[in-house]
Amino acid sequence: MIQVVTWQRLALALAFWGLFRGEEVRAAGRPNPRAIVDSLRHRAATEAADTSHTQTLNELGFDLAQLGQYAEARSVLRQAQRLSRQLGFATGQVRALSGLGVSYQNEGNFPQARVLLDSAVALGQQLHEQRKLGSALLNRARLCNSQDDYACALESVQAARRFFEARGDWPRTSQTLNGLGSIYSNRGDYPRAVAVLFEAVRLARQHHDAQTEVNALGNIGNVYLKEKEYSQALQTYQLLLPRLDAVPDFRGKPEAYHDLAIVLAHLHRPQAEAYFKKSLAGFEQLKEPADVGQVLGSYANFLLDAGRRAEAVQAYTRALALLQAADDNSSTANVLNGLAQAYQQSGQPALAATHARAALALAQRIHDLPDLQTAATRLAALAKASGDYRRALAYTEQAQAANDSLFSQAKAEQIGRLQGDFQLSQERERRQALAHTSAAQAETLRLRLRQLRGLAAGLTAAALGALVLGWLAWQLRRRNRLVEKQRAELTELNATKDRLFSIIGHDLRAPLHSLHTFVELLSGPPLPPERLRQYTRHLTQTLDQTLVLLENLLGWAVMQLRGASPPRAEILSLAAAVEDAASLLAPTAEAAGLTLRTTLRGDEWVQADPAAVRLVLRNLLSNALKFTPSGGQVTVAAERREGAWQLAVADTGQGLPTPTPRQPLAPQGLPRRAAQGAPGAGLGLVLSRDYVRRSHGELEVASAGPGQGTTFYLLLPAAEGSASPLLRAPDSSPAVTASAA
Template sequence: MGLLTVATTRAQHPADLFAKLQAAREDTDRANIYYTISHYYWDIDADSALLMGQKMLDIATRARYTKGMALAYLTMGVSYGTKGLYPEALDCDLKSLRLSEQLGLEGLSGNNCGNIGIIYTDMKDYPKALDFFRRALAIARHFPEKEGIAYNYINLGETFAAAQQLDSAIFYCKAALAIAEEIQDVTGLSASLDDLGDYSTRNGQPREALTYLQRALTISINAHDFNGAASVHVHMAAACFALKQYQQGIAFAAMALQEARKVHAGEFVKAAYHELSSGYAGLHEFDKALDYRNREIALNDSLYNLEKEKQMRSLQASFDLEKKQHQLDLITKDRLLQQEELARIRIRNYFLAGSVALLALWAFFLVRSNARRKQLNQLLEIRNKEIGKKNRQLEELNAVKNKLLSIIGHDLRSPIATLKGFVDLLRQSTLTADQIHYFSQKMGENLEGTSRLLDNLLFWAKSQMEGIEVNASPFDIHQVIEQNSRLVQSRAAEKKINLVIDGEGPTNGPKEDSAHGPSPKAAAPLLVNADEVMIDMVIRNLVENALKFSREGDTVSITANPGKYNVAITVRDTGQGIPADHQDKIFRSITYTTAGTSREKGSGLGLSLCKELVEKNGGKIGFVSEPGKGTAFTFTLPVPASA
């Protein structure tokens, strides 16, 4: 249904509050009234809530009212998060958390931890999200009110579900439902029942799911909550389709679409299109199924294209700004050189005039002039070197731009053209259901590869144009390895490749965390000190590369071996290996790429990006390869100082 903030009760109507605001004389009173007004707008108008938060921050800062500043940052964090501006939201939430901890305001600190967890979940950084939700839960248990505990259980369940750990998600959601029923909290009841219905369907229990969802629907209708009703109807449709009750499921999906359009909920509109397409496909009404599928794709593309267009505009703006700055630097240096040349000429003229009147001082002025000329020549040489350096930087940026345009024009155009061809085939009414299923699966594989290419492309472009800031901290490398192995298991199974982690043998399916903690067979934590996001990208690229060049029956293994000062991580495959005459190009060229064993294509960015990220984190990377027998990539990472 969606992640919940602890404070969800609607404040009194702002008309009354604005009247109180006019009568308030103390800045602290005015700041508190602004907070109450902002609370009214939290879940209905993010821009208005943000405006109230900014006004509150101005007043609280002027009055040195620290608690008011913390509440203002809390409001602004919620508003930015609702608008999808995650960096701004995190900045405000972290500022609010620091102030609340300084003041010892435990309840406010819990709210901040929960809000930060929501932002990290939206950003798909699930380990950090779970950490902050657990901190919020620990704080909520210090208070007699159980509402905060229930909401944090719901948020933990949502995050585990997003990470595909459904058993843990159901455990926490049932715990939240028990508390919500005990305290008769309508919001908690509706959210936990709706989530339980969704998770039960996804876990293969659609009949049990419908029982939960019917209760959730009754609560949402009584509360006139169209968002909640749309969510429930979407999940009821999915449960009916799992039971092959297609007519009933289509009816529920149509209701969800109507409710979502009332409140302009784009995500629920897209979800309703998806369920309607699935339902009509189940009835073999493929024209209608394809129509709703096209609507879903069009809506999804509009949301996706807006985000990617924003990122590309940001990259282009960064390049243009650097280019303009370089041009300004060149103009400034030319002006300085001209001024210095004029000064030198002026000095020489003074010297000639003085030599007529004071011949006796001629030698003195001559020495002085020669010294000045030497200094000017040295300065000119330094400036020329600086100009040359700037020119080389501009050439490098231009090469980055050309590489970006090349990849966008070739590597992205090709999969998009392929997808267009798939869609054209699907529009043919003569295709059978099996053919539609086959082409849909191919479309999914194509989209997955394109998504990986975009991730590498954007990360590499940012590193080349803006530089990479390394945020090193201790983390368990085993968790990152296990997370990446789960992500590629389906692809390994499709190519019939054995995937082995730390010598545990081939994996037979995704490992889901228990609701009560890690399984007894989980590897002991192995800490490294590095930037977790960067190392996650290194491991993902190396594993994807190993799968790409492995054949049916080959083995891909991932091992982490601790040492005294560092940990060595090895990704080894028994695939086709790297030709000897190509091995010196692996890390030095971003244009070198070859097709995989299933004709997979690449951009040439992955391995050069891996080398850059490992070295940024104080490690080294290398490889050993024998054509026809496989390749092993090994990189090292430093251990924490206290380890």
């Protein structure tokens, strides 16, 4: 696991950098940058104030920024901007603004960098700048990509691509395609990334641009490695290595050796060790300690997987020293986790715990969720092995919190991909509709010509003409019915999309505002402990409800947008399903001071979709806990009714606003109850009802009125032969999960 995390982090660091690699390589081959800066200073002091002088100032500003002298670089670039504006020299203005933006970006001031790069692009478009607009667009794309603003990055790169294609600048077009492929890779759209990168390779070969070809091949290998397509990644890197000799890139070979070694390690090939050593030798020759430390960390993972623990510990220790000296915190946390794993496998729990705690502290400081989860999980296991269950529980909760955060991020990305897929499907349907309309119009014209020819044939063809007209009318009516059906389907899809976006916009905004308010309170004057605990409880409850909403929303979106697949009916133990849901929600009940009790005997077997039943149970229990005040009770019981099992979830909470006799659940017409935290969308009940009906069951509700509690009844078909000893669960007492009031 550590090896995969290391590779993902390395791939993310390299992504999109290949777009600018050619310029950096050319800069690396220039002799003595400080001497060049001194020469440019002398030339700038002696030149007349003309366009050549603005070009000299811009070049001097860029070189100073490369040397890290940002204050002087910005002073020079502002001089170039003012002089270019006085001379009406559009190229100089765009170049100076772009250089100022890059300078602020390299220094970490991203908001100011964004303002300047946006100004450079806007000015270039306004003045029809023909030389530096493309570079300004690429610089803005690089900034947006580094901030995960993929919409801005895609827009900028695609605009740069159109700019270079319109001018026949194919080398820059291929470089732009390389950057576009990196953006798609960062978004997780791997098929589109590979297609764009292969187009970049084709253009680079066609125009003999070896550097861009090498960059694009390296990015293709990175994509295959992210997708765990190790055989294809191996073929790509084997194709890349011979081409590295054609480019003046001293870092290219050791990087490629490192990537190839990781692929070979995944394929369990012994050649991996040789390529790790080649990569180490290359970076040591370049005197790049941070890169040496990263390669050593990957090599140590390989040694640990091979069972060579002593060598792995030596490699980890050396990597740790190099990475700490280079202030590479992310890789340092990963190496600390590797050392903890090595010591744990070697039977040295004290050293393992020491390094795991160091990894945990560093990961918390830099908000590195994967390493935080790994370190907390290992510390929990070590504490449990030593008998310190209280500490083990605390570490387990930290690991679970990190896992929940990673899960939330994955869900958010999944929602984005669903939206993108939906938009793409709409675009395809629109094109198909246009094609069908054009075909229908062409067919109508051909039929009318045929009618005119029939009329011209004379009276002898009148009967045949009547038959043809009747057939045409029938065809038109049939086509009209088809068009109406397609229009109704499109209207339904559009309504589903509107409802999905309405739920996202309405119900996700409130918890996000709560989170923003809580953060503002924390950044202000210190709060009293009791008030801080109160706000923390409220925030935790809001986030829990938001996670439930996201889970329900994704299930509903998949059912609505992709179509519901047939239910996967299986023989399922209701007692086991209820026990799973109760165990999952027991901490919530305990925190709210509620009692959660189940009375199932274990012989309740139904025929239903297991995933659907578990989702419905989680929603019903979660609702019951949410609407029951502290000190109340939630009870789950089962009863056999003819050919079905009836499961009742009853709470002693506030009940419905009006007395409601037992009736089938209709979420849209159900009176709304006021929850203790943020209000929900009611989507959980809608989704539960739909899933139950797909399993040929029914969901009903009853309430005696305000303060009398609410009971939800879940009826599912009983499994055939459920009374047979083969299907009956072992005798057990009723399971009870309770908390202190």
